[in-house]
Amino acid sequence: MPELPEVETVARTLAPEIAGKKIRSLDCLNASSWEDTLPSSCLAVFQPKIRTVGRRGKLLLMFFDPFVLEGQTVLGLAFHLKMTGRLFYYSEPKEAEKHTRIILNLENGQRVFFDDARKFGYCRFFTENSAQTWTFWRKLAKDPLEMAPAEFVQAVKGKNAAVKSVLLQQDIVSGIGNIYADEALFRAGILPDRKAGSLSERELVLLHESLKAVLEDSIRFCGSSIKDYRTAKGDVGSFQNKFHVYGREGQNCHFCGRPLHRKTVAGRTTVYCVCCQK
DNA sequence: ACGCGTGCCTGTTGGC
DNA sequence: TGCCAACAGGCACGCG
Numbered sequence: 640m641p642e643l644p645e646v647e648t649v650a651r652t653l654a655p656e657i658a659g660k661k662i663r664s665l666d667c668l669n670a671s672s673w674e675d676t677l678p679s680s681c682l683a684v685f686q687p688k689i690r691t692v693g694r695r696g697k698l699l700l701m702f703f704d705p706f707v708l709e710g711q712t713v714l715g716l717a718f719h720l721k722m723t724g725r726l727f728y729y730s731e732p733k734e735a736e737k738h739t740r741i742i743l744n745l746e747n748g749q750r751v752f753f754d755d756a757r758k759f760g761y762c763r764f765f766t767e768n769s770a771q772t773w774t775f776w777r778k779l780a781k782d783p784l785e786m787a788p789a790e791f792v793q794a795v796k797g798k799n800a801a802v803k804s805v806l807l808q809q810d811i812v813s814g815i816g817n818i819y820a821d822e823a824l825f826r827a828g829i830l831p832d833r834k835a836g837s838l839s840e841r842e843l844v845l846l847h848e849s850l851k852a853v854l855e856d857s858i859r860f861c862g863s864s865i866k867d868y869r870t871a872k873g874d875v876g877s878f879q880n881k882f883h884v885y886g887r888e889g890q891n892c893h894f895c896g897r898p899l900h901r902k903t904v905a906g907r908t909t910v911y912c913v914c915c916q917k
Numbered sequence: 918a919c920g921c922g923t924g925c926c927t928g929t930t931g932g933c
Numbered sequence: 934t935g936c937c938a939a940c941a942g943g944c945a946c947g948c949g
Contacts, residue, residue: 640942697943721943723927738927757926759943775944800920807943817942866929866941906922907942 641720643782643814644857645868645876646694649726653699653871654692656728657751661688662703663744672740672755675763681708689745696779696813699726700765712767716743717776718753723867724760727752756867775809782814783850791847795835802838802846803831804905815850817907818863818885823850825884830916831904856881884910 641649664683667673687703694700695717702715718726723738729750735742741753741762753762769776783791794812798805805811806820815823824831826849829842838846857863862876865886869875879886883893888901892912901910 719943721926722941756928757941759926798919804920809944908940 640722640816640818640865641724641862641868642697642816642819643694643784643854644819644878645862646697646699646720646814647858648862648876649720649871650692650694650699652874653726653728653751656730656871657689657701657745657749658691659688660745660749661686663746666742666744667740668735668742669740669755669758671758672753672761673763674761677708677711677713677764679762681706681713687713696782696809697816698779705767711764711772713764714767715765716762717765718762719760720755721757721759721761723756725752725754725867725869726871727754727869727873728871751871778810780810780813782854783812783847784814784854786812786847788844788847791850792840792843795843795846796838796840798835800835801832801904802829802835803907803909805835806850807905807907812850814854817909818865818882819850819853819857821884821910822853822882825911825916826853828916831909831911832902884912886910 662682663686665679667679673679685706687706690702692701697719699718700715705712705714732748733750736754738754738756739752740755743751765776795805803820803824806815823846827846829846857878860876860878860881861870862868863878864875865879884899887899888910889898891897892899892915895912895914897914899910900913901908903909
């Protein structure tokens with residue numbers, strides 16, 4: 640399940656391959672994977688050059704030379720990988736695979752595949768007025784790496800929901816999913832079902848530091864490959880070998896040695912240590 | 918306004 | 934061995 644470190648890794652592995660190249664066309668093999676009222680066929684008309692590849696929260700962004708269509712200034716393509724989405728770069732011609740949903744045809748036969756077994760992911764344009772026309776885009780908050788400590792404290796404090804639930808809300812803080820929520824809460828020594836509003840200023844600052852640390856550590860290891868996630872070059876990440884809690888229910892805590900517990904918080908499987916987290 | 922439960926979607930896993 | 938329910942979970946949506 641690609642979260643911030645995985646999307647960041649895909650962006651970093653994709654950028655050197657496709658930056659500076661023109662998009663010739665887009666093939667949509669599954670209608671629901673193209674989530675825009677503007678037609679993807681306009682790419683074949685404008686053939687924009689990709690400038691850079693970036694990330695906003697868990698959205699992967701391809702910025703290209705803007706063009707105007709139906710009164711909208713199109714700035715680039717946004718991909719949300721959700722759970723099983725993958726982006727692969729191929730320098731050689733390649734047949735679509737079973738789960739290939741979108742193919743981006745570049746110059747010289749090079750292509751980018753958007754594969755997505757469960758079809759939760761999507762691709763669409765982002766435009767100069769996405770803040771008016773795209774609710775998710777408008778509400779998407781900064782990620783922990785972009786936030787100053789005081790910004791994080793301000794965003795989270797006073798919320799009545801469980802702190803884990805708050806961490807998963809992309810309009811409060813972006814980029815975090817089930818894995819990094821559990822890992823950061825463990826590092827910070829905070830129980831996942833504590834009400835966010837019950838956390839002290841010191842705990843909130845520690846949680847922010849823990850989030851930044853776990854996200855940066857994971858980026859260093861090219862993200863976590865549980866099952867589906869790969870880099871744009873098809874390589875696995877290795878941060879899954881560094882997990883303290885995620886997927887380790889019943890196994891011993893790396894710090895105190897006691898078995899880790901599991902419960903549902905915010906509707907998600909949650910693993911934690913009753914001894915090390917308060 | 919906010920928190921919570923449900924549906925979307927399909928491949929994998931585990932129990933009988 | 935085969936069947937099938939349970940499970941994985943980000944986000945939109947509807948309800949109270």
